[in-house]
Amino acid sequence: MSFLSIRNLSARLKGRSDQILRHVSLEVAAGEVRGLVGESGAGKSMIGKAILGTLPHSVEISGGEIILDGIDLLTLPSAKRRQLIGAKCALIPQDPLTALNPSRRIGPQITNRLVDILGWSRSDAEARARALLAEVQIQDTERVMRSYPHELSGGMRQRILIASAFAAEPKLIIADEPTTALDVTVQKQILKLIAALQARHGTALLFVTHDLGVVSKVCQSLSVLYAGLVLEDSTIPDFFHAPKHPYSRALLAATPKYTDPDGSLTPVPDAIIETTRAEVAAFDRSAHV
Template sequence: MTQNVFTLEISGLNVSSHSGTRVLDNISLQVEPGEVRALVGESGAGKSMIGRAVLGTLPPILDKSSGHIILNGKDLSLLSERKRREWVAHNAALIPQDPLSALNPVRRVGAQIITPLVRIHSWSKREAEDRCLSLLDQVKIRDPKRVLKSYPHELSGGMRQRILIAAAFANRPPLIVADEPTTALDVTVQKEILKIVRLLQEDTGTAVLFVTHDMGVVAQVSQTLTVLFGGRVLEDSKTHDVFTRDASHPYTQALIRSTPDYHSAGGKFVPVPDNVIATLHAQMRERLS
């Protein structure tokens, strides 16, 4: 049995609102097995929408109008709704941006992360609990048994995010969509979370589609990156190349320059220049005319 060349392959993906407004414009990208690909850009660039299109969780007002999403060898557009949900559930997982809203406040943590393993993946309850305890230990949570019996409000934001990371990696899915998982956390906790994600990813060989607006995070976690603006791809490159050469897109260069330096005091925030944004908006208008 030959291994799939790509864990995820997106080609010509267009997503529009019911009114016809284009949200994603001809998106094409690939993620190899074990690869971490960053999706980077400012708010509204379409980063999270790509992840949601893959997972089948686009808002009701939006719809995939054309294109193909091939996840672990299957073209999702050729599957029925039920078969698509089943395939995605077995082959992809999400690390969400807001750990508090992602967890049900009236259910204990253990029930929320063990039940999907039992129902979707047909594990025994003992198997699922043992796996979750092991992963909670790996993500540096003290007293995992107590945490499984806790409610989300009894835990810190960093602990809740670690729990969701453990839940995403529990079944060793071929692909994880990490949707800005450090945005709601302070800088110190961010560093710890990124280290945990990187270690688990290396241990499991899971591919990760890492959504972020922070080029500093991109440099730490990814091998490749896709830069987006206004729902279209501006640059697709190896991460190392983007940070070591001058030939990258002006918008990518501006994003790198605008990344805050947390290691030195007195640094100034450098916004993306108005002329770069103006040029991109002009190109968008030309495409739509």
């Protein structure tokens, strides 16, 4: 039994027929790291938002199930659902510069979930925050806890957000392009850190990214998304040795090679885009969405 299981999830713009997600199904087992790959606009972030209940007001879920630990989130009343998400899931956001509240100190921003939602005592929560900050290799934990976000660097803030995500020992963490907004030199450290913490805590991780290089390093399995349709669902070795879908093959071929830094960039060929679009259209006709 998977910890998270999404079945035939469809979403569209409110009051319009524009589909954003098309019968998406995917599983994340306890402790598994699954990559969610696709170009911008493919709907990969929308899946994360649908799980966490933070979809924009303009988007509505038009069908399917999101089953978290045996409970269908979409049938829960919103207050119950919020509490369940708060207790079992966490988000590592994309942009560390905007994901911390500028008018509050770091300490309370890490401990607030533990104290307010999970009912920990303040001192326990603070001890926990200190331990986690040390775990994400922040030296001066006392000073950092008392700092305001603007006093810290972007890499430092992303470490804090990672620590904060792991603070309540969630069963599932959704990492929404956690390194995209960072400096290339910092990206690698942050990736290593997420992978290390994931392994140590045994947390399941849904890793949303457009970077196949990242996926190959961190994930065990992946789903490839195009226009809200899952084109391929493979384990990492299978995907990198024998991708099933033509779009996946083109995507792999388009990944820049570090061994050939002067080589020109290969885009996904137009013909492949055409056939993939046709596949999406055919899916829409057969599913009557």
